[in-house]
Amino acid sequence: MNTASFHAKELSLPARTLNTTMRRFLPSLFIAALAVSLQAAEPTPPAGFKALFNGSDLSGWYGLNPHNLVKLEGEKKEASLKKQHEEFPQHWRVDNGELVNAGTGPYATTDEEFGDIELLI
Numbered sequence: 001m002n003t004a005s006f007h008a009k010e011l012s013l014p015a016r017t018l019n020t021t022m023r024r025f026l027p028s029l030f031i032a033a034l035a036v037s038l039q040a041a042e043p044t045p046p047a048g049f050k051a052l053f054n055g056s057d058l059s060g061w062y063g064l065n066p067h068n069l070v071k072l073e074g075e076k077k078e079a080s081l082k083k084q085h086e087e088f089p090q091h092w093r094v095d096n097g098e099l100v101n102a103g104t105g106p107y108a109t110t111d112e113e114f115g116d117i118e119l120l121i
Helices: 003-011 015-040 074-091
Strands: 061-064 092-095 098-101 107-110
Touching: 061 074, 074 092
Parallel strands: none
Antiparallel strands: 061 107, 092 098
């Protein structure tokens, strides 16, 4: 007795119905498993590269809009920087391992400073 006909008898379904159901269900199951495995993986850059985003939270990032700072000096500049840093998590979030913004608020800026870079996406 093959597996399909065993399950069909147990579920009181004809084997053809079970096979059709399985053919429809398996691609969805595969896609869901693939999405979970891709989402759960930590970033592993190739040798010589460094991951800028950990895929799980906003650590290593802050908000900055340099256009708002151009004409500011002293305490006003410091207050603007503080406000942008505080507003950052209100405009940015991590969703399914991705850094997401609705197009509002300060730019996402890394805590680290870099010179010349080679960006691998």
